[in-house]
Amino acid sequence: MLSSMSETSLAAVQSQGTKRLSDGVPEATSILEVDGLSVRFGQSDVLKNLAFTVAERSVVAIIGPNGAGKTVLLRALLGSIPLRGSVRWAPGTRIGYVPQKLDLERDVPMTGRDLLRARLALAGDSDVKLDETFALVGIPSATADRLIGTYSGGQFQRLLIAFALLGTPTVLMLDEPSAGVDERGQEQVTALINRVRAERRLTVLYISHDLSVVSSYSDMVLCLGGRQPYYGRPEEILTPEVLQDAFGMAVRFHVHDH
Amino acid sequence: MTTEVVLLSVAAAIAAGLIGSFAVMRGMSLAADPLSHVALPGIGVALALHREPLFGAVAALLLGAFLVWVLQGKARATTEAIIGVVFSAALAIGSFSTSGENLIDALFGGGGTPSVAETVFVLLAALTIAALVIRERNRLLVMIVSSDLARTAGVNVRRLDLVYLLMFAITIGIGLRYLGVLLMGALIIIPAVTAKGIARNIGQMLSMTVALAALATTIGTLIASWLQQETGPIIVLVAAGGFLLSLLVPRANAATRA
Numbered sequence: 430m431l432s433s434m435s436e437t438s439l440a441a442v443q444s445q446g447t448k449r450l451s452d453g454v455p456e457a458t459s460i461l462e463v464d465g466l467s468v469r470f471g472q473s474d475v476l477k478n479l480a481f482t483v484a485e486r487s488v489v490a491i492i493g494p495n496g497a498g499k500t501v502l503l504r505a506l507l508g509s510i511p512l513r514g515s516v517r518w519a520p521g522t523r524i525g526y527v528p529q530k531l532d533l534e535r536d537v538p539m540t541g542r543d544l545l546r547a548r549l550a551l552a553g554d555s556d557v558k559l560d561e562t563f564a565l566v567g568i569p570s571a572t573a574d575r576l577i578g579t580y581s582g583g584q585f586q587r588l589l590i591a592f593a594l595l596g597t598p599t600v601l602m603l604d605e606p607s608a609g610v611d612e613r614g615q616e617q618v619t620a621l622i623n624r625v626r627a628e629r630r631l632t633v634l635y636i637s638h639d640l641s642v643v644s645s646y647s648d649m650v651l652c653l654g655g656r657q658p659y660y661g662r663p664e665e666i667l668t669p670e671v672l673q674d675a676f677g678m679a680v681r682f683h684v685h686d687h
Numbered sequence: 688m689t690t691e692v693v694l695l696s697v698a699a700a701i702a703a704g705l706i707g708s709f710a711v712m713r714g715m716s717l718a719a720d721p722l723s724h725v726a727l728p729g730i731g732v733a734l735a736l737h738r739e740p741l742f743g744a745v746a747a748l749l750l751g752a753f754l755v756w757v758l759q760g761k762a763r764a765t766t767e768a769i770i771g772v773v774f775s776a777a778l779a780i781g782s783f784s785t786s787g788e789n790l791i792d793a794l795f796g797g798g799g800t801p802s803v804a805e806t807v808f809v810l811l812a813a814l815t816i817a818a819l820v821i822r823e824r825n826r827l828l829v830m831i832v833s834s835d836l837a838r839t840a841g842v843n844v845r846r847l848d849l850v851y852l853l854m855f856a857i858t859i860g861i862g863l864r865y866l867g868v869l870l871m872g873a874l875i876i877i878p879a880v881t882a883k884g885i886a887r888n889i890g891q892m893l894s895m896t897v898a899l900a901a902l903a904t905t906i907g908t909l910i911a912s913w914l915q916q917e918t919g920p921i922i923v924l925v926a927a928g929g930f931l932l933s934l935l936v937p938r939a940n941a942a943t944r945a
Contacts, residue, residue, distance in 0.1 A: 528833055532831065536884075538891065538892045539828070546825075547824075547889075576887070596839060
């Protein structure tokens with residue numbers, strides 16, 4: 430099984446996956462086409478020759494061990510780091526990005542409202558949308574006026590999701606949206622993302638370590654960190670063989686039947 | 688002490704406060720000092736060519752800021768080390784090419800009445816910087832939170848960074864006459880650090896910093912003329928005294944966290 434998986438060319442896995450989506454959704458056009466993407470930091474290849482296609486309105490999970498280049502991939506897709514190869518977003522794509530952490534020190538006197546108001550001003554929108562957005566992500570008005578440094582992990586995630594949504598994105602990219610959030614908070618954040626995704630018909634790319642979330646919420650899974658990248662449907666990727674190759678140890682995981 | 692000098696100083700203090708707010712929030716508190724050293728070779732060259740020292744200083748500072756910007760684009764991790772080396776070397780070159788008395792004036796301020804050209808330049812530069820920072824405040828704000836988020840909001844991060852660094856350099860330069868470049872670095876940083884500890888949002892941070900810088904400048908100038916001492920050191924001492932007093936005010940972060 431391991432050998433047959435690694436012999437399957439990435440392109441084959443990719444077209445298989447795309448085909449399935451075009452069966453289910455008529456005329457599923459791609460919103461993102463990545464080809465031959467490589468990123469080097471100094472002498473080492475963080476990402477090497479990555480190729481995959483993301484269908485509009487699909488949900489793609491990115492998994493892999495620490496250091497596999499998951500965050501680097503999202504930042505490359507954003508255009509934040511130099512890369513080789515091609516990253517083609519469909520015309521009119523607007524990206525909302527939810528990073529795992531900010532460059533900001535905790536003691537900077539900036540409230541959640543300050544940050545969102547600045548984002549809104551850049552979008553040329555009126556202040557009216559602010560309270561709506563805080564309500565949508567479940568941040569009470571008193572919390573909105575507190576300094577960002579005092580936010581809990583869950584509140585912080587919600588704030589960043591609100592920031593992303595203010596740009597009326599067509600694509601949402603999330604870097605471990607539930608990291609640093611307790612279990613109940615994780616469920617709420619996941620539910621929030623799902624609700625917004627359905628309402629606004631978003632394409633979602635997200636990094637996760639939680640394989641049960643990945644298996645139940647994703648149309649496609651990109652697994653980094655193995656001898657080669659793997660891309661396919663959850664049941665194709667969340668197999669002992671692929672996980673063994675990527676994580677370097679037996680990861681016990683059972684894909685539930687939908 | 689003429690009203691003209693006080694007006695000029697206050698204009699420069701306002702520019703310093705606005706630039707300093709963002710410098711401190713970006714964690715650039717220590718950058719002002721080495722950058723100010725680069726003014727010295729410029730002053731030396733200007734004096735040798737019988738030109739206004741101010742314009743030599745500003746030219747050299749702009750060059751220094753541009754160098755920092757180029758280095759930031761190349762090797763992020765080592766930027767601070769490079770700034771330390773390059774600008775300390777500039778200080779050494781500057782002390783060769785500048786006579787002892789001019790050197791002290793350049794570092795700590797003083798040195799006679801400003802010419803008309805100098806007065807006009809300082810006033811225009813201060814007003815332009817203040818207007819630019821206020822116009823770009825939303826972009827700057829999002830950029831210091833996260834350059835990745837700024838990109839998703841359509842901010843040209845590299846260009847904005849260059850604009851900011853050049854404004855920073857000019858701000859140090861326009862303090863040459865009344866504070867000296869070294870103490871101007873201090874006036875950029877101290878009021879902002881003071882405000883950062885007590886402000887509860889961005890609006891307060893910016894307005895408090897500007898008010899503190901202008902207040903320190905006015906009070907310092909009055910005390911200096913009363914004691915018949917050099918203005919620059921007294922202004923900085925007043926600003927530092929303000930910082931110590933501010934430590935008595937409950938921290939905004941601690942207060943909201945409780």
